[in-house]
Amino acid sequence: MDAFKTWLDRSGLASIAILAVLLLVVFPLAMDSFRLNLVGKYLSYGFVAVGLVMLWGYGGVLSLGQGVFFGLGGYAMAMFLKLEASDPQSTAIQSTPGIPDFMDWNQLTALPLWWEPFNSFGFTLFAVVAVPVLLAFIIGYAMFKRRVGGVYFAIITQAVALILTVLIIGQQGYTGGVNGMTDLRTLLGWDIRSDEAKTVLYFVTAALLLASVLLCRWVQLSKLGTLLLAMRDKEDRVRFSGYDVSMFKVFAFCLAAALSAIGGAMFTLQVGFMSPTLIGIVPSIEMVIFAAVGGRMSLVGAVYGALLVNFGKTYFSETFPDLWLFLMAALFIGVVMAFPNGLAGLYESHVKPWLARRKGAAAKAGEPPAGTPGEAGQQASAPASSSPAASHSTQAVAADGGLGIGTKVSSQSA
Amino acid sequence: MSFDEIYNITLMQGFAGLSLFAVLLLMGLGLAIIFGQMGVINMAHGEFMTIGAYTIFLLSSLTESHAPGLMQAYFPFAILCAFIVAFAFGWLAEWALIRHLYKRPLDTLLATWGLSLAMQQAFRTLIGPKEVSPTLPDWLMGSWEVTEGLDIPINGMFVLGLTVLVTGGVLLALYKSRWGLRVRATVANRAMANATGINTTRTDRVTFAIGCGIAGVAGAAFTTIGSTGPTSGSLYIVDAFLVVTFGGAASLWGTVVSAFGIAQTQSISEFFLSGSMAKVLTLLLIVTILMLRPQGLFASKVRR
Numbered sequence: 158m159d160a161f162k163t164w165l166d167r168s169g170l171a172s173i174a175i176l177a178v179l180l181l182v183v184f185p186l187a188m189d190s191f192r193l194n195l196v197g198k199y200l201s202y203g204f205v206a207v208g209l210v211m212l213w214g215y216g217g218v219l220s221l222g223q224g225v226f227f228g229l230g231g232y233a234m235a236m237f238l239k240l241e242a243s244d245p246q247s248t249a250i251q252s253t254p255g256i257p258d259f260m261d262w263n264q265l266t267a268l269p270l271w272w273e274p275f276n277s278f279g280f281t282l283f284a285v286v287a288v289p290v291l292l293a294f295i296i297g298y299a300m301f302k303r304r305v306g307g308v309y310f311a312i313i314t315q316a317v318a319l320i321l322t323v324l325i326i327g328q329q330g331y332t333g334g335v336n337g338m339t340d341l342r343t344l345l346g347w348d349i350r351s352d353e354a355k356t357v358l359y360f361v362t363a364a365l366l367l368a369s370v371l372l373c374r375w376v377q378l379s380k381l382g383t384l385l386l387a388m389r390d391k392e393d394r395v396r397f398s399g400y401d402v403s404m405f406k407v408f409a410f411c412l413a414a415a416l417s418a419i420g421g422a423m424f425t426l427q428v429g430f431m432s433p434t435l436i437g438i439v440p441s442i443e444m445v446i447f448a449a450v451g452g453r454m455s456l457v458g459a460v461y462g463a464l465l466v467n468f469g470k471t472y473f474s475e476t477f478p479d480l481w482l483f484l485m486a487a488l489f490i491g492v493v494m495a496f497p498n499g500l501a502g503l504y505e506s507h508v509k510p511w512l513a514r515r516k517g518a519a520a521k522a523g524e525p526p527a528g529t530p531g532e533a534g535q536q537a538s539a540p541a542s543s544s545p546a547a548s549h550s551t552q553a554v555a556a557d558g559g560l561g562i563g564t565k566v567s568s569q570s571a
Numbered sequence: 572m573s574f575d576e577i578y579n580i581t582l583m584q585g586f587a588g589l590s591l592f593a594v595l596l597l598m599g600l601g602l603a604i605i606f607g608q609m610g611v612i613n614m615a616h617g618e619f620m621t622i623g624a625y626t627i628f629l630l631s632s633l634t635e636s637h638a639p640g641l642m643q644a645y646f647p648f649a650i651l652c653a654f655i656v657a658f659a660f661g662w663l664a665e666w667a668l669i670r671h672l673y674k675r676p677l678d679t680l681l682a683t684w685g686l687s688l689a690m691q692q693a694f695r696t697l698i699g700p701k702e703v704s705p706t707l708p709d710w711l712m713g714s715w716e717v718t719e720g721l722d723i724p725i726n727g728m729f730v731l732g733l734t735v736l737v738t739g740g741v742l743l744a745l746y747k748s749r750w751g752l753r754v755r756a757t758v759a760n761r762a763m764a765n766a767t768g769i770n771t772t773r774t775d776r777v778t779f780a781i782g783c784g785i786a787g788v789a790g791a792a793f794t795t796i797g798s799t800g801p802t803s804g805s806l807y808i809v810d811a812f813l814v815v816t817f818g819g820a821a822s823l824w825g826t827v828v829s830a831f832g833i834a835q836t837q838s839i840s841e842f843f844l845s846g847s848m849a850k851v852l853t854l855l856l857i858v859t860i861l862m863l864r865p866q867g868l869f870a871s872k873v874r875r
Contacts, residue, residue: 213677307676311677479695486692489684490682
């Protein structure tokens with residue numbers, strides 16, 4: 158039983174199980190389909206946040222261009238849905254029936270060749286993941302092989318986000334321009350705008366997200382995860398131990414890209430449109446704050462972070478639009494200055510010891526009749542001592558994480 | 572089209588590139604000092620530029636309502652004020668925020684992004700969401716007709732002159748003044764500079780504030796070309812960062828050269844392609860070159 162308990166604690170499965178109950182049981186029971194759809198939309202950002210935990214928290218590489226991959230996944234899905242929505246019957250009034258409406262408005266008379274494969278659902282599902290991963294691989298391989306990291310990488314990814322948005326807005330005839338791809342109706346003949354479809358899509362999103370969290374947790378617990386952490390903290394030592402550091406970083410980047418892309422595709426399905434305003438520089442940085450608020454080291458925390466920040470955004474930007482940006486600013490500054498490990502860090506440093514103390518107190522109160530006071534004290538302190546030790550070690554890792562980002566600079570200047 | 576017309580168009584397009592060069596360089600200079608010399612990513616740099624622009628606007632409305640006679644003369648004074656105001660805010664930001672984060676460059680990036688959001692919203696609340704432009708003195712208006720069919724706008728020339736002045740001043744200060752000596756010593760080896768009696772924390776603060784002050788001057792120059800809104804600064808921030816990284820982080824000459832290259836590439840390709848495609852082409856070119864040569868055009872030869 159105790160062995161099982163430590164395993165459960167170490168693997169973090171308990172917190173994932175709580176998240177699963179919340180997403181799959183509590184939310185669907187407590188909310189109507191409109192609100193559930195909203196949560197589903199936030200959850201699709203959760204994919205990006207989970208990817209960032211792997212890339213930034215574990216890999217030590219900050220990407221400010223996750224919106225690019227979110228967008229590529231979302232656009233791939235949107236292209237398929239758009240083609241399905243523009244069959245010759247429903248677009249009969251256009252001068253060229255059978256092509257998406259924005260192409261017709263921009264005097265295109267035939268479907269561009271690179272749109273053709275998106276008629277197939279199988280190809281679309283493949284492209285949702287493959288295109289972003291390929292792009293991430295190219296960028297990551299080119300940069301990490303030359304040992305570019307840290308700040309430079311962040312700036313380059315930001316430039317990529319700018320390039321993609323300018324390109325999409327500029328090429329209106331092929332991409333729908335600044336309006337994006339709107340008026341998406343059916344998926345393989347199934348109306349995605351109905352309440353029932355939205356509920357189903359919510360469950361698909363939640364299940365996929367939980368699967369992603371489990372996958373990432375598995376990676377973290379494997380040797381690969383340990384290597385990622387080691388690389389973040391002392392890159393040179395890992396390199397001198399004979400590992401190809403750059404390929405691990407490329408892997409983390411590709412994994413984060415794939416997750417973001419899945420999130421983007423689920424976003425498109427649930428919201429019914431995709432536009433460049435959702436994937437540019439500003440949204441890409443906001444995605445980083447989801448992970449930062451939840452805790453850059455915690456997969457489950459990142460999901461809560463995405464939920465909370467997005468909920469706050471919806472609530473405040475509707476009721477106090479002036480306050481929202483100030484609040485967002487306070488979030489950015491506060492998370493960095495005061496809580497570098499976000500909500501998960503607060504849980505580790507405050508809630509967990511408190512729970513342990515309560516548990517200890519309860520054990521103490523219940524024990525005395527059974528044994529001598531000395532024994533009771535020992536028994537009570539045993540579970541309590543394991544938790545502070547655990548939280549202390551995570552704090553040490555976390556504190557090192559903060560420094561780990563800077564070690565490259567400091568080790569260079571030393 | 573006659574040969575003369577093509578010649579004139581080329582010249583004017585080249586001059587448009589020069590105006591872009593001036594704005595990029597003024598933005599990039601401040602960033603290059605802060606990023607190149609201190610390793611701090613200042614995402615709020617654009618907002619310091621906006622502060623400078625708003626300072627000019629406020630002074631111009633004040634002059635207009637209280638001392639209309641001084642309308643012709645207020646501008647140089649206003650530029651100085653723009654520098655001072657941005658300098659002061661930069662000083663404050665360094666004291667309150669940046670100095671705690673020197674060891675965590677990526678976190679600085681997030682914190683200054685938060686700062687930029689707060690500043691944008693503050694502009695919106697205090698000054699209003701509408702774009703404003705100051706009343707410029709008459710001598711900045713109009714254009715200079717060099718020959719038949721070739722007009723060079725005077726405000727463009729003014730911005731260019733200001734850029735040359737500021738760049739020269741910064742280079743001079745960095746390589747000839749005591750402050751410059753302290754900055755360069757701190758960059759080369761912080762611990763050693765500290766050991767020889769240089770107050771590196773103070774140097775950092777002044778350097779950051781001067782970088783912000785130059786952004787304020789950039790904002791002042793910006794008002795002669797376009798109008799200012801709460802988010803004007805953020806439009807240029809990515810380009811400015813690319814200018815600095817492309818030029819090589821620790822090299823001011825690199826910044827000058829890369830600002831020129833980027834501005835001319837964009838303005839010349841704009842002549843052949845649409846504006847957005849020219850931008851995409853320029854950015855792609857920079858990103859590709861940076862991937863092949865990550866240290867930028869002019870890598871510093873300091874051993875680290």
